[in-house]
Amino acid sequence: MHKFLEATAGQHMTRTVKTVARDTTMRELQKMFDEDDFNYYPVREGEDIVGVVSNFDFLKCFAFNPGRMVPAYDELLSRTVAEVMTPEFIYVDPATKLTRVLQLMVDHRMKSVPVLDAEQRLVGIISRGDIMRTLTERA
Template identity: 85%
Template sequence: MHKFLEASAGQYMTRQVKTVTRDTTMRDLHKMFEADNFNCYPVREGDDIVGVVSNFDFLKCFAFNPHRMVPAYDDLLSRTVADVMTPEFIYVDPTTKLTRVLQLMVDHRMKSVPVLDATQRLAGIIAREDIMRALTDSARG
């Protein structure tokens, strides 16, 4: 277990991260979620990460609400990531200990967390599966 206590996000994160833009439609986002089986995508504007969009954000646009009429399905799929993304998001840096990442995931019920470097550029993403892999590695070593 000592190995896990010393491990950092940078050691277990996925470095090649697929991103979306604010202009990505819900239709395209849905296809990406199906193809990649990811929990969320960072939202990129140029070199900056301006938010995240998760499966939950996607599903929220289809939730029934008694205070509004439900638009047609095609209208909902034409909406963009900008309409549903979470602009204020939790992130870690590559040196963040996995114990801290795990605590953030548990406290905020997150499935994955973007990893930003010292210049606030996307360095990777760390998911629950990465934490589980680190725990398995620790148990073996």
Template identity: 85%
Template sequence: MHRFLEASAGQYMTRIVKTVARETTMRELQRMFDADNFNCYPVRDGDDVVGIVSQFDFLKCFAFNPGRMVPAYDDLLSRMVADVMTPEFIYVDPETKLARVLQLMVDHRMKSIPVLDAEQRLVGIIARADIMRALASCARG
């Protein structure tokens, strides 16, 4: 466990990250979720990460209550990621210890966390599977 406590996000993160634009439609997003089997994507506006969009964000737009009119399915799929993304998101830097990353995931019930460098540029993403891989690797010594 000592090796795990010393390990950082930068050692175990996925460095090649698929992102989406604010203008990506929900239909395109659904296809990406199906094809990639990812839980979330960072949302970019140029070089800036301006939010994240998760499967939960996608599903929220289909949750209705009795006081709300139900739009057509095709109308919902025509909406943009900018309409449903989470603009205020948790991120870590490559030097963040994995123990801290794990605690953030547990506390906030997150499956993936973007990794941004000091200039706030996206350099990776760390997922639960990466944490599990790190735990197994550190346990083997």
């Protein structure tokens, strides 16, 4: 267990990360979720990460209440990531201990966390699966 306590996000993160642009449509995002089997993408604008979008954010487009008109399905799928993304998000740096990443995931009910370097550039993503694998390997 001691080996797990010393493990960091940078050691166990996924380094190749797919991102989406702010102008990605819900239709394109839905296709990406289906093809990649991901539940979360960082949103990139140039070299900066300006938010995150999850399959939960996608589904929020379709949540209605009695006081809200239901738009046409095509209209909903034409919306952009910028309209539904979460602009304020939690991230970690590569030196963050996995125990801290795990606590953030539990406290905020997150499945993945972006890993940003000192210049706030995306260098990876750490998921629940990454932590579970590491716990199994190092415990």
